[in-house]
Amino acid sequence: MKRSFISAIFCCVGAVAGLMSLQSCGKKESENKITLMIFAQPQEKEILDQIVWRFENAHPGTKVNFISSTQAEYGQKLQAQLAANQLPDVFYLGPGDVRQYVDNKKVLDLAPYVQNVTGVDFNDLYENAVDTYRYDGQTLGQGAAIWALPKDFGPFAFAYNKDMFKELGLELPSTESPYTWQEFMDVCEKLTRDTDGDGEIDKFGTGLNPRWALIQFIWGNGADFIDDTHTKVTITDPKFVEALQFWANMTVGGTTIAGKTYAPVTPSAAQSQSLDTYQRWLKGDLGFFPAGPWDLAAFNKTLAFEYDLIPWPVHTDRSLTATYRGGVGYAVAANSKQPQLAAELALYLSADKEANQMYCDLDLQIPNLKSLAERYKAKGKPENRAEFLNIISKTGRAWPSDFTYTGDWFEEFFVSVQKVVDGEMSAADYCAEIQPKMQDKLEKGLAKARKNAR
Numbered sequence: 001m002k003r004s005f006i007s008a009i010f011c012c013v014g015a016v017a018g019l020m021s022l023q024s025c026g027k028k029e030s031e032n033k034i035t036l037m038i039f040a041q042p043q044e045k046e047i048l049d050q051i052v053w054r055f056e057n058a059h060p061g062t063k064v065n066f067i068s069s070t071q072a073e074y075g076q077k078l079q080a081q082l083a084a085n086q087l088p089d090v091f092y093l094g095p096g097d098v099r100q101y102v103d104n105k106k107v108l109d110l111a112p113y114v115q116n117v118t119g120v121d122f123n124d125l126y127e128n129a130v131d132t133y134r135y136d137g138q139t140l141g142q143g144a145a146i147w148a149l150p151k152d153f154g155p156f157a158f159a160y161n162k163d164m165f166k167e168l169g170l171e172l173p174s175t176e177s178p179y180t181w182q183e184f185m186d187v188c189e190k191l192t193r194d195t196d197g198d199g200e201i202d203k204f205g206t207g208l209n210p211r212w213a214l215i216q217f218i219w220g221n222g223a224d225f226i227d228d229t230h231t232k233v234t235i236t237d238p239k240f241v242e243a244l245q246f247w248a249n250m251t252v253g254g255t256t257i258a259g260k261t262y263a264p265v266t267p268s269a270a271q272s273q274s275l276d277t278y279q280r281w282l283k284g285d286l287g288f289f290p291a292g293p294w295d296l297a298a299f300n301k302t303l304a305f306e307y308d309l310i311p312w313p314v315h316t317d318r319s320l321t322a323t324y325r326g327g328v329g330y331a332v333a334a335n336s337k338q339p340q341l342a343a344e345l346a347l348y349l350s351a352d353k354e355a356n357q358m359y360c361d362l363d364l365q366i367p368n369l370k371s372l373a374e375r376y377k378a379k380g381k382p383e384n385r386a387e388f389l390n391i392i393s394k395t396g397r398a399w400p401s402d403f404t405y406t407g408d409w410f411e412e413f414f415v416s417v418q419k420v421v422d423g424e425m426s427a428a429d430y431c432a433e434i435q436p437k438m439q440d441k442l443e444k445g446l447a448k449a450r451k452n453a454r
Helices: 002-031 042-058 069-085 096-101 128-133 162-168 181-191 215-219 238-252 267-274 276-284 291-304 339-351 353-361 371-376 386-395 408-414 427-453
Strands: 033-039 063-069 090-093 157-161 204-206 255-257 261-264 286-291 307-310 324-327 330-333
Touching: 033 069, 033 339, 042 063, 042 339, 042 353, 063 069, 069 090, 090 096, 090 162, 090 339, 128 255, 128 386, 157 162, 157 386, 162 181, 181 204, 181 238, 181 255, 181 286, 181 427, 215 238, 215 324, 238 255, 238 427, 267 427, 276 286, 307 386, 324 386, 330 339, 353 371, 408 427
Parallel strands: 033 063, 033 090, 204 286
Antiparallel strands: 090 330, 157 286, 157 307, 255 261
8 A cells, every 4th residue: 555655656746757858858948949030932842842841851940941032131130130239149140241140159060060060972062162251350261160051153154056056156155264265256156146137147256244153264364353462453454454445346346456446246235125135145145155054944944945054254364264153052140049950951951952952953053962973964945064063173162252241342333334345435544433432432441341340
């Protein structure tokens, strides 16, 4: 009887302990909540939902509050939360914002958290993509600290219309060696034609936007917008001026190389207003046009012609071919209450292999993982998809404004550059006029950076 009573007491104690344990678990589960806030298109959101589900299953007791918005709304929402010091645990951070967020102590260094995480392999990520988010307090891309993990890449390759080449019996471009400017102009000259006999040019060598497709020609002539210290605007460098004038002359004519002067090989401003260059490319009326990974799904469905990818042209030195390597990354708020979990979620979002395979197969983005390179290259059109991977690992560069505290100095250049494109102003005069304005804005940004560093 006594033994039964004692047993009953232990049973009651065990029940109470069990209830307390359940309550404790419930409390722990409520504590292990992290918020993910990003923007995503519907197909991408479905894949991300699966990553979150796998992450939650790999981390029992964890719940991810997944907030997805449109890209247009995202910036405003993030700024509001930043102002209130209530950043989500995990959110998008672009390379150009790394310095401000780090200097203001708003993001977490992920380096201590990303090795040896079950289910994902940090070391399978492209090194250059990870390096995009390194920052040592002085220079972007340097140091051991990692302030975000790549969500995707945005390498901007150069596409060409294979059918136009075949129609004229032209030799197809090399996928390995870029055109020189002279070779490029010789080909564009042949592609620029009046095909219906109405006296108006209706097929063009190319058609490019200065905001996105000028810098490749600047870099291809060994110049840049800013010096290596990232403190001086260098657009009055003769090589920069030469590249800008060459680029403008593709539209207005007058390029002279080796004693030969070329007529325009791109639509004029008036012609572009009646039909923009993107639509002309889709119609098959341009020989060359930029292409990003985000374009492939649409191109492969809508283009009535064969196309492929090649490196960007250079002046004379073929080793200078370059384009920008864009994208955003997953960052973790410095004041996250669950830094380990949030960092691991960022790594899952970046490096989950099954999700990266789905991105690849749906042509939503280039997979972040080196181990999926062959899968991506074998995906289908265009044949030379490897050019995107080459940009990521070799020829891709950061935007000049990524290295500075603000980007307004860089944007200043494009405010009136159309004057040069339209032939109303020489490249030399424009660069001389705009350089002091750019330098002034750059220095104000640098002063702000120094103030925050203190």
